[in-house]
Amino acid sequence: MSRGRHLSLSPSEFPAGAIRRRRARPRTLCLIAGVGALTLAMTGCMGGGGAPTSAPSVSPSPTVRRSLPPPTAMSREEFQQALSTVDAALKPGFDAIGAAQTPTDLANALGAVQLNLDAQAGVLGNLRPPRPEVASTGQVITAMRDLSNDLATIATDTKDASVCTGGTGLPRASNVNGAQEFRLAYLALTTADPGHPYTFGTFLPAATADPDRRPGTGPLPGGRSSGYGHLTVENQGAADSVVKVMSGGDLIRAVYVQAGGSATVTGIPNGTYDAYYTTGTDWDDGNRRFTRDCAFDKFDNPVEYTTSSTSTTIEYSVWTLTLHTSDLTNSAPTSPIDAGAFPAS
Numbered sequence: 001m002s003r004g005r006h007l008s009l010s011p012s013e014f015p016a017g018a019i020r021r022r023r024a025r026p027r028t029l030c031l032i033a034g035v036g037a038l039t040l041a042m043t044g045c046m047g048g049g050g051a052p053t054s055a056p057s058v059s060p061s062p063t064v065r066r067s068l069p070p071p072t073a074m075s076r077e078e079f080q081q082a083l084s085t086v087d088a089a090l091k092p093g094f095d096a097i098g099a100a101q102t103p104t105d106l107a108n109a110l111g112a113v114q115l116n117l118d119a120q121a122g123v124l125g126n127l128r129p130p131r132p133e134v135a136s137t138g139q140v141i142t143a144m145r146d147l148s149n150d151l152a153t154i155a156t157d158t159k160d161a162s163v164c165t166g167g168t169g170l171p172r173a174s175n176v177n178g179a180q181e182f183r184l185a186y187l188a189l190t191t192a193d194p195g196h197p198y199t200f201g202t203f204l205p206a207a208t209a210d211p212d213r214r215p216g217t218g219p220l221p222g223g224r225s226s227g228y229g230h231l232t233v234e235n236q237g238a239a240d241s242v243v244k245v246m247s248g249g250d251l252i253r254a255v256y257v258q259a260g261g262s263a264t265v266t267g268i269p270n271g272t273y274d275a276y277y278t279t280g281t282d283w284d285d286g287n288r289r290f291t292r293d294c295a296f297d298k299f300d301n302p303v304e305y306t307t308s309s310t311s312t313t314i315e316y317s318v319w320t321l322t323l324h325t326s327d328l329t330n331s332a333p334t335s336p337i338d339a340g341a342f343p344a345s
Contacts, residue, residue: 073128076196082127083200086120090203098170098205101287102339103158103294106169110155113173117148133198136189140200143185147178147204164339167284167291171208179204211282211291214240217261220254220285222345225267228316229305232264233257237324239279239293244343245303246274251345256283257323268305268317275299277323277334278342288344296342300333 074082093113100106121144129137154172157163163172173179186201220242235241235257245252245268252273257263276298280290305317321332 073130076130076193079127079129079133080198082124083198086123087200087203089120090116094170094173094203094205096166097173098166100166100169101289101344103161103164104339106163106166107155107158109166110151110158110169110173114148114151114155117144117151121145121148130193132193133189136185136192139185140182140189143178143182147176147182150176150178161294161339163292164280164294165284165287165289165291167287167289168210168282169291170205171210174205175207175209179207183207211284213283213285214258215256215283215285217256217258217263219263219265220256220288223251223253224269225253227267227269227305228307228314229268229270230264230266230316230318231255231268231303232262232318232320233277234262234320234322235259235324236322237279239281240283240290241277241279241323242283242288242290243275243277243321243323244345246276246343246345247271249343249345251343254288270305270307272302272304275303275321276337276342277321279323289339289342294339296337296339297334298337298341300335 090113093109093116096109097106097113100109121141124137124141124144127137151173154163154169154176157172158169163169182201182204190198190200223245231243231245231253233241233243233255238259240256240258242254242256244254252271253265253268255263255265276296278290278294278296280294281292282290284291299321303317303319303321305319307314307316309315
């Protein structure tokens with residue numbers, strides 16, 4: 001058993017009740033903060049009531065900015081290709097305006113072209129044209145947007161049927177202020193560099209006035225004439241009218257009657273037929289419709305044609321249809337119909 005040193009303290013060496021405690025050493029508290037992309041250890045170590053130590057300062061590195069070189073302008077060949085692409089994108093829309101056969105179809109076609117004009121103006125705005133064409137390209141972009149706004153006015157005119165089909169819609173589109181502005185702008189573009197003329201603007205038809213086609217009073221081409229029946233149409237209204245006698249989708253007879261006029265057609269075969277009439281301005285005989293100020297009606301009751309014969313006589317039906325009559329007692333009832341329900345044949 002090893003021998004060690006022993007220290008013994010007698011309780012009498014300390015005052016009564018005074019037990020000596022060992023003072024705890026103060027703990028150190030360290031704070032770490034992150035700033036931006038730099039991690040900065042900030043140590044504020046509190047020791048026994050002393051002040052925190054100051055953190056070292058770090059200055060951020062200065063940002064180096066370098067200017068990019070200006071974008072390279074397109075070559076003349078590239079610019080012509082871009083113009084041709086815009087031209088090709090717009091032409092089908094204008095073709096659709098010309099082909100529209102009802103006010104609704106015309107309004108839809110005009111709306112589609114409006115959107116496309118704005119979109120293609122944006123395409124041109126993103127190009128870097130050759131320097132001689134920069135100013136004139138800006139003029140073309142402005143004119144395309146103005147043309148888009150003007151087409152909205154024509155679309156509004158379809159709501160009251162003052163414009164009904166593309167027969168008037170396309171001439172109106174070709175003749176608005178925005179169209180004239182566009183022609184001047186693309187003329188400036190195509191002649192900006194005399195040594196390198198550009199081709200552009202073929203989507204827009206030449207400016208034309210509203211057509212005013214008006215056949216004489218009498219039968220229109222087409223239909224059947226193999227019977228004995230007669231049809232007389234009296235137009236007491238202020239607008240020209242066309243009456244169509246139909247068997248389903250087949251045209252039996254059609255007659256054009258100018259305002260205040262009267263016409264009779266003969267040779268109508270036996271059968272029970274529906275009778276329609278339309279009024280308006282500018283008769284498009286190719287599409288069998290008025291292109292402006294149009295209205296459409298159908299007679300509520302069908303017209304029946306019969307023929308009977310004896311050894312000496314032939315009896316056949318004769319109908320008289322009076323349009324816009326003031327005689328309400330003897331007038332045949334009619335009902336307005338949508339443009340799309342009027343026979344196209």
